[in-house]
Amino acid sequence: MEKLRFDFTVKPATDGKSNIICISSIATPNGQVFGIPVEYQPANHHQVILNTPNYVKVRKSLNKRHQTRKIWITMTDDISKAYLDEEDNLQFNDMYLEEISEQTNSSECMQRGSNQTLEKLLEKLLEEKEKKSETQNLGKISKDFMIEKFTGRNSNACQWIKDFNKECERFQIDEDKKKIEILKNFLEYSTADWYSNMLIKFTVESEWNIWEKNFCDTFANKGWSPIRYALAYKYQAGSLLDYALKKEKLILEVRKSIDTGTLIDLIAFGLPNFVADKIDRETLQGTEDLCNEIGKLEHLVGKNKYEKKMYVCPDNKPKKNEEKKPCPICVNGKKGIRYHPEDICWFKNQKSIVKTVNNSELEIELNETNPKN
Incomplete structure (x- = not known):
């Protein structure tokens, strides 16, 4: 052969x-x-x-x-x-x-074809199962992200999306598709509608940089109002420590690269003067030191708040503990028993004043009068 x-x-x-x-x-x-x-x-x-x-x-x-x-x-x-x-x-x-025989070969081919079809079905089922488990895993991973949800009212959208990218790197989420899928777990209110619109326009298979750019262009606040609000935010009432933490968050959202000294000064600037004057500025190395000192002075705000709430009775109104007495003008004039201050009694101006004159005085006054009149 x-x-x-x-x-x-x-x-x-x-x-x-x-x-x-x-x-x-x-x-x-x-x-x-x-x-x-x-x-x-x-x-x-x-x-x-x-x-x-x-x-x-x-x-x-x-x-x-x-x-x-x-x-x-x-x-x-x-x-x-x-x-x-x-x-x-x-x-x-x-x-x-x-x-x-050739018949045996044909049966083997048919069996091989059926095996291939069955294998393809199994592969498809495995792929669907992997996709489902992958989606569930992304949901679990999103719960461990150390960022707040974006509502559209956050001060700095570009800073938020940068923090989101850092969290994706921390959990080794590198694929654009996975980033787009996990992003929906952190959007609320109007931003959720934005996500739905992006899915219609670009689909989940698009590149991540397209979504990132569109996110910043849509939600970035390029005006001065967030900065103005953060800088002008001052203590009004409540806990001093709550104020300090809120002020720090507002400033970091609009300018994360701010130096520590300036951040401390801006927080202290919003404190009441009688509180800020009791803090030694030279001993503060970080915002945690400032918060520690502020926590020690909470009692000053509580005392001041209590003094403002003390009740002061007007002079023209009787105190609650004082015994009520009837108006003497009403009693003497037989107008009934009424309980009100004597100074504001209506019958006070209606009282007639009678002048008593004796006869001798009247006679002298008449003699001194010109007889021609």
């Missing part, structure tokens, strides 16, 4: 995960096909075939499980000794090979 046809097939290995190339059968030029026992089908049992240039091409051609190639290989002395006896009967390892 001048040549033999070797039928190569990619089959699963014993572990079920990896693939191996097997020689399932050998055919002769006259159309006879001889099957190779299953235990001898792996290509590593056929060293003479592995040394041929044909096998190098076969190995490059077969990349997926259940792929097949039927290759004619020119007969050499080594191949002849391995697969033919002196009468040209096909053999392998001193065993004669069994001839198989």
Whole structure:
């Protein structure tokens, strides 16, 4: 014989995960096909075939499980000794090979096709399961992110998206698609509508830098109002420490790169003077030192608050503990018993004043009068 046809097939290995190339059968030029026992089908049992240039091409051609190639290989002395006896009967390892019919080959092909279909279905199910588990894992990871949710009212949108990128790096989320998927867990109110619009326009398969740029362009506040509010924020009432922490947060949201000294000065500037004057500025190295000192002075604000709430009775109103007395004008004028201050009694101006004059005084006054009148 001048040549033999070797039928190569990619089959699963014993572990079920990896693939191996097997020689399932050998055919002769006259159309006879001889099957190779299953235990001898792996290509590593056929060293003479592995040394041929044909096998190098076969190995490059077969990349997926259940792929097949039927290759004619020119007969050499080594191949002849391995697969033919002196009468040209096909053999392998001193065993004669069994001839198989074309019907058997057809059934094997059908079985192979059904196996491929089943394998594709299994692969699809595995992919869907992996996607579902991946989505669940992203939801769990998002709970460990050390950033607040973005509501659209945050002071600095660009600073927030930078912090989001840092958290993605911390959890090794590098794919653009995963960043886009996990972003929806941190958006609320109008920003959630923005996310839905972006999905319609660009889809989840787009690049992350497109989403990042659009986010900053949409929500970045380029006016002075956030800075003005942060700088003008002062203590009004309540806890001094709550004020200090809120002021620090407002300033860092608009200018994260601010130096510590300036940050301390701005926080202290919003404190009441009688509180700030009791803090030694030279001893403060960080905002935590300032907060510590502020916490020690909370009692000053409580005392001041109590003094402001003390009740002061007007002079013209009776105190609650003072016994009520009836108005003497109303009592003397027999107007009834009424309880009100004497100064505001209505009958005070209605009282008639009677002047008593004796007769002698009247006579003297008449004599002094000009008789001509």
